Amino acid sequence: MRHYPGSSLDSDLLTAAFPPRLAEDVRSVLAVMPVTALPPADSFSVEVRGETVAIPTRIHHAEPDADAEGSLTGTQRLVLDCLYSRHGDGRVRQRRARTIVASDEPWVAPFVVQLAGEYVVEILEVIREGLSGLDIPESPERRTYGEFIARNSAFYARTERRAVSYWSCFHRRKYPVFGTYPGGVLAEAFRAAASEHAGVRWPRHTPSGLPHGPVAGPG
Incomplete structure (x- = not known):
């Protein structure tokens, strides 16, 4: 052993x-x-x-x-x-992400949200596919991730800014609009979960439409 x-x-x-x-x-x-x-x-x-x-x-x-x-x-x-x-190794992260997104344990949430702010598009797609319940009001996934983000607002703001930075540096040619980028789709879903949990519209740290000119990096 x-x-x-x-x-x-x-x-x-x-x-x-x-x-x-x-x-x-x-x-x-x-x-x-x-x-x-x-x-x-x-x-x-x-x-x-x-x-x-x-x-x-x-x-x-x-x-x-x-x-x-x-x-x-x-x-x-x-x-x-x-x-x-x-x-x-991003391939290792991708394999393991496919498993952890299936869990509703609250202590798994920070590992998933951290991955959602990274640069490997295939991992973002795995998360989005695995967390389809984020689109369903009052679903267990919405409750778990909404509560986690509400408790960690500064961490989530950094996560969004990091996602924007990676999109701008590496993926903007393929996804000219941040909202169509897999990381942007996840950001919208996580914000919806946090808004539902908190009962207020959650702050946005990503472009809301077609961006023009340079995009600021992580803060």
Whole structure:
């Protein structure tokens, strides 16, 4: 069996990405993650149902083999998928995103929203397809993501600005209107969820129509 070889500090950093009640599950996941010489890269802090978690910007572990993953419980596999959604390889993030978007666990939401602000269009499409319930008023998905965004307004504003920046730099030729870009479609759906939860129109940090001239980068 492969054991997580990182320092106790690295282990603490990854455990901090989840609510404390999941600490034992996270440790079981870390025990099957292959060796890496690179520590997690930075982290961002958000609130999930009144608890603060600190999620790594990137991890660099190779993926566990199928037998190792098969030894985990359902909750532990979801923890594993969330962690690998922060992987440096976009193909790994895409595979793991396909799994985590199917969950309605509140602690999964920050991993999904972070991906929604990134630059890989295929991942954005996976999220949009997997979160079709965002379009349905009062759906479980709308409630989960609306509450998360309402609790983390500054984080979500940065996410929108980052999505606009990546669209402007890499995807504007294919999607001249931000609202037709997969990241723009997701931004509208997330804002609708937050508006429904908060009972007010949620602030917009993206272009509302056909943009003219340069678009500001993330703030």
